[in-house]
Amino acid sequence: MKKFNFTKLSEKLPSTVPFVGPETQERLNNRLFAARLGANENVFGPSPLAIRAMKKEAEKIWMYGDPENHDLKLQLAKKHAVQSENIVVGEGIDGLLGYLCRLFIEPGDRVVSSLGAYPTFNFHVAGYGGQLDTVPYVNDYEDPERLVEKARETNAKLCYLANPDNPMGTWNSGKKIEKVVNNIPDGCLFVLDEAYVEFAPSGTSPKIDCSNEKVIRFRTFSKAYGMAGARVGYAICHSELASAFNKIRNHFGMCRASQAGALEALKDTKHFESTVLKVNEAKKRIYRIALENGLKAIPSATNFVAIDCGAGKDHAFKIMNGLIERGIFVRMPFVEPQNRCIRISAGRTKDLDLFEASLPQILDSIR
Amino acid sequence: MKKFNFTKLSEKLPSTVPFVGPETQERLNNRLFAARLGANENVFGPSPLAIRAMKKEAEKIWMYGDPENHDLKLQLAKKHAVQSENIVVGEGIDGLLGYLCRLFIEPGDRVVSSLGAYPTFNFHVAGYGGQLDTVPYVNDYEDPERLVEKARETNAKLCYLANPDNPMGTWNSGKKIEKVVNNIPDGCLFVLDEAYVEFAPSGTSPKIDCSNEKVIRFRTFSKAYGMAGARVGYAICHSELASAFNKIRNHFGMCRASQAGALEALKDTKHFESTVLKVNEAKKRIYRIALENGLKAIPSATNFVAIDCGAGKDHAFKIMNGLIERGIFVRMPFVEPQNRCIRISAGRTKDLDLFEASLPQILDSIR
Numbered sequence: 001m002k003k004f005n006f007t008k009l010s011e012k013l014p015s016t017v018p019f020v021g022p023e024t025q026e027r028l029n030n031r032l033f034a035a036r037l038g039a040n041e042n043v044f045g046p047s048p049l050a051i052r053a054m055k056k057e058a059e060k061i062w063m064y065g066d067p068e069n070h071d072l073k074l075q076l077a078k079k080h081a082v083q084s085e086n087i088v089v090g091e092g093i094d095g096l097l098g099y100l101c102r103l104f105i106e107p108g109d110r111v112v113s114s115l116g117a118y119p120t121f122n123f124h125v126a127g128y129g130g131q132l133d134t135v136p137y138v139n140d141y142e143d144p145e146r147l148v149e150k151a152r153e154t155n156a157k158l159c160y161l162a163n164p165d166n167p168m169g170t171w172n173s174g175k176k177i178e179k180v181v182n183n184i185p186d187g188c189l190f191v192l193d194e195a196y197v198e199f200a201p202s203g204t205s206p207k208i209d210c211s212n213e214k215v216i217r218f219r220t221f222s223k224a225y226g227m228a229g230a231r232v233g234y235a236i237c238h239s240e241l242a243s244a245f246n247k248i249r250n251h252f253g254m255c256r257a258s259q260a261g262a263l264e265a266l267k268d269t270k271h272f273e274s275t276v277l278k279v280n281e282a283k284k285r286i287y288r289i290a291l292e293n294g295l296k297a298i299p300s301a302t303n304f305v306a307i308d309c310g311a312g313k314d315h316a317f318k319i320m321n322g323l324i325e326r327g328i329f330v331r332m333p334f335v336e337p338q339n340r341c342i343r344i345s346a347g348r349t350k351d352l353d354l355f356e357a358s359l360p361q362i363l364d365s366i367r
Numbered sequence: 368m369k370k371f372n373f374t375k376l377s378e379k380l381p382s383t384v385p386f387v388g389p390e391t392q393e394r395l396n397n398r399l400f401a402a403r404l405g406a407n408e409n410v411f412g413p414s415p416l417a418i419r420a421m422k423k424e425a426e427k428i429w430m431y432g433d434p435e436n437h438d439l440k441l442q443l444a445k446k447h448a449v450q451s452e453n454i455v456v457g458e459g460i461d462g463l464l465g466y467l468c469r470l471f472i473e474p475g476d477r478v479v480s481s482l483g484a485y486p487t488f489n490f491h492v493a494g495y496g497g498q499l500d501t502v503p504y505v506n507d508y509e510d511p512e513r514l515v516e517k518a519r520e521t522n523a524k525l526c527y528l529a530n531p532d533n534p535m536g537t538w539n540s541g542k543k544i545e546k547v548v549n550n551i552p553d554g555c556l557f558v559l560d561e562a563y564v565e566f567a568p569s570g571t572s573p574k575i576d577c578s579n580e581k582v583i584r585f586r587t588f589s590k591a592y593g594m595a596g597a598r599v600g601y602a603i604c605h606s607e608l609a610s611a612f613n614k615i616r617n618h619f620g621m622c623r624a625s626q627a628g629a630l631e632a633l634k635d636t637k638h639f640e641s642t643v644l645k646v647n648e649a650k651k652r653i654y655r656i657a658l659e660n661g662l663k664a665i666p667s668a669t670n671f672v673a674i675d676c677g678a679g680k681d682h683a684f685k686i687m688n689g690l691i692e693r694g695i696f697v698r699m700p701f702v703e704p705q706n707r708c709i710r711i712s713a714g715r716t717k718d719l720d721l722f723e724a725s726l727p728q729i730l731d732s733i734r
Contacts, residue, residue, distance in 0.1 A: 002554075003580050003605075003607065004471075004556070004607065004608060004611070005524050005556070006470055006611065007471060007472065007473045007476075009473070010469065010471075010611065010615065013614040014614070015611075015613050015614055017613060017618050018618065019434070019619070020434075021434045021435060021619075023434075023435065023437060024433075024435055024437075036430065039430075039431055043429060044429070045426075045428070045429040046428060050428075051425050051426060054421075054422075054428065054624065055422040058418050058421035058425070058624070058628070059412075059418060060596065061412070061417075061418070061593070061594050061595070061597050061628070062409050062412040062593045062594065062595060062596065063596050064406055064589075064595045065596050066390040066391075067384070067386070067387075067388045067390075068388060070390060091458060091617055091620045092619060092620065094618075098617055104372060104373060104377075106374045106375070106376070109374075127614065157372050187369075187372045188372070189371070189372070213370050213371060222431075226429045227429065228428070228429060228431045229424070229428040229430050229432050229623030229624065230428050230622055230623070230624070231432075231619070231620060231621070240371065241371055243382060244371070244373065244377065244382075246382050246384060247380040247381070247382055247494065248377065248380070248494050250458055250459070250461055250462045251385065251386070252386070252388075252459060252461055252598070253458045253459065253461065253598060254598070255597055255598050255625055256596030257421065257425070257596065257622070257625075258624075261425070261428070
């Protein structure tokens with residue numbers, strides 16, 4: 001007799017997780033990070049209006065949040081010039097990607113992504129028994145045409161593209177994606193992860209009508225809105241697809257304070273704009289630091305910069321570890337050839353001061 | 368060509384949801400409820416320490432929460448005299464029940480519960496294609512012996528019992544459950560939902576060793592700790608089962624402020640104890656109000672009282688609607704014969720004043 005009568009699928013799933021949190025490393029090293037530049041969190045934080053709303057709502061936390069996310073959906077619909085029925089709110093994009101895979105993927109179903117793209121998507125695909133086929137990056141860029149071709153070849157149910165991309169920070173133009181969307185094969189859903197799109201040049205987000213049943217796009221309050229810890233993501237899609245999430249989602253899964261915070265964050269366009277400016281300044285400084293150290297920064301449309309360390313994985317790994325040892329939490333891509341890079345989130349002045357001081361020391365010690 | 372290439376299972380799932388939130392009714396009626404006594408929320412609220420911690424953490428909401436829930440698990444383990452490896456923290460018991468069903472249930476698998484017990488569990492069972500077999504309540508009590516017998520007859524993978532019960536508020540002794548646990552058939556996991564157990568007489572929670580791989584129990588911060596809107600639930604179980612959740616859970620799914628609030632809530636035993644006293648006083652008042660109106664209150668070990676309205680479903684429905692029309696949010700059980708009752712959460716003085724004033728008016732208008 002087996003100890004646990006798991007499903008065949010969960011029996012064979014590995015216990016690996018997509019990301020180890022910085023807190024785990026802090027506990028292992030028995031000290032806190034001085035700078036937290038590894039998870040592409042937005043160090044500039046949310047709107048003071050959002051913080052105030054969350055604090056106010058903490059007083060009412062004895063009540064469940066609205067399971068329909070009615071008010072938040074209404075404002076998001078206005079923002080995107082769609083209807084509330086086109087919006088799904090969930091526990092971060094991660095949570096929504098899980099629901100999406102559950103709706104579409106059963107064991108053996110094929111899914112396409114780029115080799116080395118967002119691992120949490122892959123985690124969910126594997127979690128429902130999907131088979132992932134990948135397309136390589138081309139010069140550190142995801143390749144939308146090839147992704148859709150691959151989806152056609154494999155009869156894939158989902159085709160994933162993050163635009164801008166994580167972990168490389170590169171991006172494709174909205175026009176290019178619009179073209180690609182016209183070629184999505186029947187039976188395939190194009191999954192457009194726009195977690196970082198608010199940092200990107202205008203024209204990066206394609207025009208996609210919600211009557212197009214072949215595309216779902218994802219947005220989040222974790223990045224430009226600075227609320228990663230609140231867990232608020234949303235999808236924009238055809239109304240029938242949006243309503244399918246209601247068959248399976250955790251209806252009472254949203255934190256009430258997070259709902260309130262997100263609603264207020266949307267109103268503060270001034271804070272939002274100033275955040276994007278600060279992120280851009282920080283990125284410029286990271287570009288410069290890389291250059292001054294003889295490394296190559298890859299132009300980024302996100303709130304982080306991938307720095308090409310100029311050699312293979314081991315070299316990048318040493319630099320990443322050197323930074324971690326000096327109290328700077330950073331991460332690096334998982335897959336070749338992207339793993340010749342380290343990935344640095346846009347930090348505050350004091351965070352980047354530490355990075356700027358540490359990097360040459362580390363490079364010296366490695367040479 | 369189908370519009371969406373859903374899995375066979377999600378294609379056929381109904382779009383029904385377990386519960387409609389009070390906000391939906393408020394929007395329909397275009398006015399707010401004056402008293403919120405329908406979702407068994409804890410109107411007395413969380414510890415001021417928890418509120419303070421949530422407010423403080425709102426300032427740090429730009430950071431993701433710890434995906435391991437390390438500190439919270441450590442304190443919960445201490446509280447229950449188990450190890451951290453025996454604890455799983457998740458987005459409310461609802462979220463954890465979803466993960467549990469995902470780990471164990473594939474289409475056609477059998478699951479046992481009581482007829483009219485917690486519908487969100489049934490929602491998740493159906494959501495993974497499980498087939499639910501039910502056992503009737505006996506005099507408004509769940510019947511643990513019969514549940515386990517039924518599990519044996521049907522070769523069930525999961526056998527669910529809420530103790531104390533929702534929606535009836537009745538309870539079985541810990542001793543009885545310990546006995547039943549000894550009879551759980553091989554291949555079956557006993558799912559003990561203890562969401563309300565902190566309100567119950569001592570001895571209601573059975574002694575269950577975490578080395579027993581046949582039982583998983585669920586607890587929450589939504590009820591006695593007054594933090595329903597924060598979405599923090601947890602499971603206590605065998606370490607191997609606990610670690611299986613890591614294969615599928617939304618690792619970064621917890622709100623950072625909720626983690627911090629729950630941690631502080633655990634420390635404030637004084638507030639916790641005073642809440643339980645207040646709930647008991649409120650329940651006594653609901654018992655008395657029922658009696659004075661010629662209705663029968665069913666003794667409850669939870670923070671709510673099911674009131675037997677003395678006739679069938681239609682009668683109870685009229686009374687529930689009368690209360691809702693008068694601005695009091697209440698619910699009623701879904702299934703016969705329990706649906707001869709209405710269910711009233713323990714309220715503050717002002718909430719129960721309104722209930723006490725409204726109930727005789729409604730009964731008069733119905734007669």
